Amino acid sequence: MIVRSLVCALTLGSAAVYAEVPAPRDREYTPGTLQIHVDATDLAHRVFRVRETIPVQGGPLTLLYPQWLPGVHGPAGPIDKLAGLLITAGGQTLPWTRDTLQPHAFHLDVPQGAASIEVQFQFLSPQNKEQGRVVMTPEMLNLQWNTVSLYPAGYYANRIQVQASATYPAGWQAASAMEIASTNGHTITYKPIDYDDLVDSPVFAGKYFKRIDLASGASPPVYMDVVADEARLLEIKPEQLKPYQELVRQMTLLYGAHHYDHYDFLFALSDKMSGIGLEHHRSSEDGIAADYFTEPEKNLARTGLLPHEYNHSWNGKYRRGADLATPSFNVPMRDSLLWVYEGQTRFWDHVLPARIGLWNAEQTNDMMALMAAEMTKGRPGLNTWRSVQDTTNDPVMNEAGGSVYQSYQARFDYYPAAAMIWLDVDGKLRELSQGKRSIDDFCKAFFGVGDGKYNVNPYTFEDIVKTLNGVVPYDWATYLRQRLDGHDVLHGALEAHGWKLVYNDQPSVAVKSMEAGRKVVNLTYSLGLMIGKDGEIGDVLWDGPAFKAGMVPGMKLIAVNGKEYSADTVKNAVKDKGPIELLVKNFDEYQTLEVDYHDGLKYPHLERVQGTADTLGLLMAPRK
Numbered sequence: 001m002i003v004r005s006l007v008c009a010l011t012l013g014s015a016a017v018y019a020e021v022p023a024p025r026d027r028e029y030t031p032g033t034l035q036i037h038v039d040a041t042d043l044a045h046r047v048f049r050v051r052e053t054i055p056v057q058g059g060p061l062t063l064l065y066p067q068w069l070p071g072v073h074g075p076a077g078p079i080d081k082l083a084g085l086l087i088t089a090g091g092q093t094l095p096w097t098r099d100t101l102q103p104h105a106f107h108l109d110v111p112q113g114a115a116s117i118e119v120q121f122q123f124l125s126p127q128n129k130e131q132g133r134v135v136m137t138p139e140m141l142n143l144q145w146n147t148v149s150l151y152p153a154g155y156y157a158n159r160i161q162v163q164a165s166a167t168y169p170a171g172w173q174a175a176s177a178m179e180i181a182s183t184n185g186h187t188i189t190y191k192p193i194d195y196d197d198l199v200d201s202p203v204f205a206g207k208y209f210k211r212i213d214l215a216s217g218a219s220p221p222v223y224m225d226v227v228a229d230e231a232r233l234l235e236i237k238p239e240q241l242k243p244y245q246e247l248v249r250q251m252t253l254l255y256g257a258h259h260y261d262h263y264d265f266l267f268a269l270s271d272k273m274s275g276i277g278l279e280h281h282r283s284s285e286d287g288i289a290a291d292y293f294t295e296p297e298k299n300l301a302r303t304g305l306l307p308h309e310y311n312h313s314w315n316g317k318y319r320r321g322a323d324l325a326t327p328s329f330n331v332p333m334r335d336s337l338l339w340v341y342e343g344q345t346r347f348w349d350h351v352l353p354a355r356i357g358l359w360n361a362e363q364t365n366d367m368m369a370l371m372a373a374e375m376t377k378g379r380p381g382l383n384t385w386r387s388v389q390d391t392t393n394d395p396v397m398n399e400a401g402g403s404v405y406q407s408y409q410a411r412f413d414y415y416p417a418a419a420m421i422w423l424d425v426d427g428k429l430r431e432l433s434q435g436k437r438s439i440d441d442f443c444k445a446f447f448g449v450g451d452g453k454y455n456v457n458p459y460t461f462e463d464i465v466k467t468l469n470g471v472v473p474y475d476w477a478t479y480l481r482q483r484l485d486g487h488d489v490l491h492g493a494l495e496a497h498g499w500k501l502v503y504n505d506q507p508s509v510a511v512k513s514m515e516a517g518r519k520v521v522n523l524t525y526s527l528g529l530m531i532g533k534d535g536e537i538g539d540v541l542w543d544g545p546a547f548k549a550g551m552v553p554g555m556k557l558i559a560v561n562g563k564e565y566s567a568d569t570v571k572n573a574v575k576d577k578g579p580i581e582l583l584v585k586n587f588d589e590y591q592t593l594e595v596d597y598h599d600g601l602k603y604p605h606l607e608r609v610q611g612t613a614d615t616l617g618l619l620m621a622p623r624k
């Protein structure tokens with residue numbers, strides 16, 4: 001039947017349905033420069049209106065909406081939000097057909113003699129978080145060019161020239177890594193740029209805006225462009241900015257080279273626009289809670305965001321895993337080296353806050369302890385069936401819906417799990433070199449090359465091994481592969497630095513901050529349970545006490561030992577070490593679950609191993 005219908009379609013000549021999507025080639029897009037204009041003023045409907053002029057030649061043409069997005073590492077281009085596509089040439093409407101296998105591709109026939117086509121469509125940005133990332137609010141917007149443009153198939157993205165312009169709401173200010181050619185009223189026209197760099201240069205615009213110089217006039221300049229829900233949130237005190245100025249200095253000391261000619265942190269303080277952390281060569285999109293500066297204790301775990309995204313300018317944008325360095329946004333990516341790209345960056349987002357004074361020693365140790373606990377006791381999945389390497393496939397798998405049992409699925413654990421591996425590598429380098437070498441030497445040798453360049457410099461696993469061998473000779477290939485491919489292998493990193501992970505009944509600063517910031521009760525290491533707002537059950541530790549009692553994510557905790565649920569009732573019941581009876585609601589049924597757990601509250605902490613050197617302290621110390 002399938003064969004017959006295919007034959008019918010072919011014999012009927014519906015060529016457009018089966019047209020090939022031309023593969024990208026390294027050749028200049030000779031018909032000319034694309035003009036892309038975005039009207040971003042419809043705040044009421046949260047719709048971005050696009051008008052694009054694409055120079056063309058007559059004949060078949062395939063237009064692409066970016067699907068495989070850098071930084072996301074997967075096929076997440078929001079094609080479902082593109083609507084109203086209308087293509088014309090000389091006033092005549094041109095019919096288009098969507099590719100049946102690649103729904104981000106549109107096929108059409110350009111009439112002979114047409115020098116350009118006009119493309120119009122809207123990007124229907126999400127109205128709430130269930131529909132996707134909210135990128136437009138009454139006070140700010142986040143314009144990502146991949147959501148508001150189509151580009152011709154058959155060319156490397158960096159061989160297509162584009163001139164972009166955007167009209168912003170009256171009175172707003174806009175920031176991006178792009179340079180401005182001209183401003184006319186509320187419309188900004190940017191200097192021509194290649195399509196690769198355009199997608200790498202998103203815009204934050206807002207009603208309440210402030211630009212702060214972080215490099216104090218040094219070259220290359222680094223700015224923090226802040227947009228906020230309210231004007232008062234822009235009153236950032238000089239002592240709050242100091243760590244970010246120090247971040248620029250410490251990164252220069254760490255890498256000794258830059259991969260930007262100027263850098264902009266596009267920084268949103270908002271509870272309305274969805275949060276984001278997305279890296280680019282010369283900027284980053286950093287969206288964080290509105291109270292980030294006003295309630296620092298609550299936001300302790302989020303302070304790694306700017307160091308993380310900034311680090312990617314070196315690790316991820318400039319140096320990128322060879323299988324991830326694709327020539328256009330519609331070529332599938334492979335993520336086998338994300339344990340370097342994201343894992344080492346997660347390592348640095350746990351080290352740099354200490355080096356730049358955002359975390360004190362206690363906070364730093366507590367954050368390390370929490371990450372170590374999550375990746376060992378908190379991850380039966382990594383201890384049994386999934387390897388760190390296998391988790392690097394997660395961005396290519398379907399992202400929708402989140403985890404069911406995160407402790408068992410270990411989704412996206414190439415971030416923290418690989419951070420533990422890099423911590424281990426640092427310890428090993430120090431041990432092998434009697435304290436003369438560290439991960440800083442690896443970073444300078446591997447990422448601190450090609451000063452001033454912001455192209456992509458790809459690498460392989462062998463390149464990493466070779467550079468590590470250049471720092472201190474060792475069998476690094478075996479060392480890394482054991483940790484990447486094995487199970488239950490992430491215990492050694494703390495011991496390598498003279499510390500060990502212990503559990504006691506006092507919640508650490510890191511746990512308290514996580515509970516306040518995410519509005520959860522973290523009983524992972526006692527009951528084996530994370531409880532969300534109003535008793536909603538979050539993750540249930542696979543094979544843990546609550547799991548064995550029949551607890552399931554999505555249930556609602558109603559009462560503990562006959563008393564109405566609150567964070568204190570459940571914590572007190574665990575503290576008493578007696579029998580624990582939980583009344584839970586499962587759909588419309590009430591059930592009583594008996595939990596067999598009598599060891600009291602447990603929270604992760606670090607403890608020094610006597611008689612060893614404290615190299616964690618050396619790692620965390622600012623560079624001079």
Ligand SMILES: [Zn+2]
Binds near residue numbers: 279308312341342345
């Ligand atoms: Zn990252």
